[in-house]
Amino acid sequence: MRLYLFEHCSICFRVRMAAALKRLHLQETVVLEDDSDTMTRLVGKRVVPILVKDDGQPMLESMDMVGYIDGLGDPVLTGPQRSEIAACADTIVAKTVPLTWPRYPLLGLPEFGTVAALDHYVVRKRKQLGDLVELRAKTREHIDALTPELEKLDRLIESPLAVNGRLSLDDIRVLPLLRSAAVVKGLRFPHKVREYFEAMMERIGYQPLPAV
Numbered sequence: 001m002r003l004y005l006f007e008h009c010s011i012c013f014r015v016r017m018a019a020a021l022k023r024l025h026l027q028e029t030v031v032l033e034d035d036s037d038t039m040t041r042l043v044g045k046r047v048v049p050i051l052v053k054d055d056g057q058p059m060l061e062s063m064d065m066v067g068y069i070d071g072l073g074d075p076v077l078t079g080p081q082r083s084e085i086a087a088c089a090d091t092i093v094a095k096t097v098p099l100t101w102p103r104y105p106l107l108g109l110p111e112f113g114t115v116a117a118l119d120h121y122v123v124r125k126r127k128q129l130g131d132l133v134e135l136r137a138k139t140r141e142h143i144d145a146l147t148p149e150l151e152k153l154d155r156l157i158e159s160p161l162a163v164n165g166r167l168s169l170d171d172i173r174v175l176p177l178l179r180s181a182a183v184v185k186g187l188r189f190p191h192k193v194r195e196y197f198e199a200m201m202e203r204i205g206y207q208p209l210p211a212v
């Protein structure tokens, strides 16, 4: 199986996390940000993650990929899900974007490995969110908007090794968002969120991304 991804992409990290929890090796290809051709050749549009199964068939939806991987052998994501976690994750994504998108191009990630790829990202994101330098200059304001949501999550976490006490799809919803949020240097995770982030990243054998 081969996963096509961007290193900074939290949706791609869902699939990597599921594979790591299963101790299953995924071959990985990091696509250059401006390499729309590779994505289009595989699935007819510009999108990652793409999981190409051993039979050559590509899969498109991250949660389908997670389900497929978890279904190989004994499943591990068998715990209960809570709608409050999914709702909290949705709010965290929305409040994280103005902090993380302007930082990803500063991290030296492989998808930005050429000047053209880096500029392709900056131009696209500027159209969607505005000037990335101006956004970074408003870091404090955006951290203040995100912090209450992380505190809400803190109150919902039941164990450092599973957000609902037993591993479930909610962990797949939450951990990748925290990995993204952790690129923001001035952001402090509340106590239980930090414990959960550190324990889960260690469990799946991933180092956090650099923080700037």
Ligand SMILES: N[C@@H](CCC(=O)N[C@@H](CS)C(=O)NCC(=O)O)C(=O)O
Binding pocket: 006, 009, 011, 046, 047, 048, 049, 060, 061, 062, 063
């Ligand atoms: N529903 C899809 C969403 C995938 C998605 O939004 N991927 C983003 C990741 S950055 C993407 O490819 N955006 C288009 C782009 O970067 O041009 C899934 O869960 O797999």
